[in-house]
Amino acid sequence: MNVKGILTATRSKTPLVQAITNYVTINDCANVLLACGASPAMCEVAREAYDFSRLSAAVYCNIGTLTPEQRQAIQEALRGAAEKEIPVVLDPVGCGAIPSRIDYLEELRSQYPIQVVKGNLGEIKSLAGIETQVRGVDSVDNGEDAVEACVSLAQKWQCVVAATGIQDVVTDGTQVAVIQNGTQMLTKITGAGCMAGAVIAGFCGAAENPFKGTVAGLLAMSLAGEKAAAGEGGQLPGTFKVKLIDEIHQLTEESMAASANIRYFSV
Ligand SMILES: Nc1ncnc2c1ncn2[C@@H]1O[C@H](COP(=O)(O)OP(=O)(O)OP(=O)(O)O)[C@@H](O)[C@H]1O
Ligand SMILES: Cc1ncsc1CCO
Ligand SMILES: [Mg+2]
Numbered sequence: 001m002n003v004k005g006i007l008t009a010t011r012s013k014t015p016l017v018q019a020i021t022n023y024v025t026i027n028d029c030a031n032v033l034l035a036c037g038a039s040p041a042m043c044e045v046a047r048e049a050y051d052f053s054r055l056s057a058a059v060y061c062n063i064g065t066l067t068p069e070q071r072q073a074i075q076e077a078l079r080g081a082a083e084k085e086i087p088v089v090l091d092p093v094g095c096g097a098i099p100s101r102i103d104y105l106e107e108l109r110s111q112y113p114i115q116v117v118k119g120n121l122g123e124i125k126s127l128a129g130i131e132t133q134v135r136g137v138d139s140v141d142n143g144e145d146a147v148e149a150c151v152s153l154a155q156k157w158q159c160v161v162a163a164t165g166i167q168d169v170v171t172d173g174t175q176v177a178v179i180q181n182g183t184q185m186l187t188k189i190t191g192a193g194c195m196a197g198a199v200i201a202g203f204c205g206a207a208e209n210p211f212k213g214t215v216a217g218l219l220a221m222s223l224a225g226e227k228a229a230a231g232e233g234g235q236l237p238g239t240f241k242v243k244l245i246d247e248i249h250q251l252t253e254e255s256m257a258a259s260a261n262i263r264y265f266s267v
Pocket of ligand 2: 093
């Protein structure tokens with residue numbers, strides 16, 4: 001398997017992505033979607049969310065700062081997405097630290113189709129009911145059994161599951177991709193995970209299936225991170241964040257293929 005063509009498809013189709021996301025990193029998510037060739041719209045007013053999702057190519061829901069209004073908007077957006085059969089990417093931010101978020105996500109998933117769940121490993125293990133370590137919205141998991149956790153949740157939820165960390169794991173419950181790119185600098189800014197989720201939604205809006213869209217999205221973030229960290233000032237978090245968006249903008253199919261370090265296998 002490879003993810004060739006997804007970046008090009010995103011840039012030519014310019015998929016409209018509805019994002020309902022936390023107010024810490026909402027602007028970064030919008031910019032990173034533009035940089036990868038998608039069209040962001042942070043439409044999270046409950047009475048508009050259903051109509052808007054029906055115009056979109058993908059929906060990104062991130063529960064980092066879940067307000068009552070966002071809860072309603074997510075409900076409405078997912079209803080529209082289900083009717084239009086467009087991909088929904090769910091980012092379960094903080095569910096390891098706040099158990100009621102797990103109940104909320106379980107309920108959501110019982111009501112509407114979800115195509116991708118992407119979180120850090122602490123969040124994914126928490127959703128899968130596996131012992132882990134988190135600090136608020138950050139994972140401090142040691143990385144063990146990441147594949148098993150993702151496969152278990154993917155089979156239970158019947159969707160693509162991705163866990164980020166020193167390596168990223170993506171699975172649809174049958175095939176697995178382990179992405180070994182990235183840089184520690186991605187942990188020195190807030191929102192690298194949120195941005196990764198947004199890019200995944202953009203790519204899923206143009207890709208032939210959510211597994212490929214998710215692998216390509218995480219690869220794009222990790223490679224852009226590597227390049228940003230290697231440039232002048234790239235070891236300083238403020239500069240790094242600006243460069244990260246610039247590097248997403250400058251990614252090409254060739255540079256992605258040349259630097260990708262992905263291992264694929266079946267479960
Ligand atoms: N130690 C690391 N080395 C290399 N890359 C990393 C490392 N940790 C995370 N990454 C990369 O950083 C990105 C974000 O992953 P991370 O697990 O930090 O997300 P997150 O905790 O959800 O972030 P946030 O909540 O701040 O949005 C992913 O692309 C991942 O591959
Ligand atoms: C810091 C923070 N708090 C809630 S959401 C968020 C952004 C990273 O997930
Ligand atoms: Mg996160």
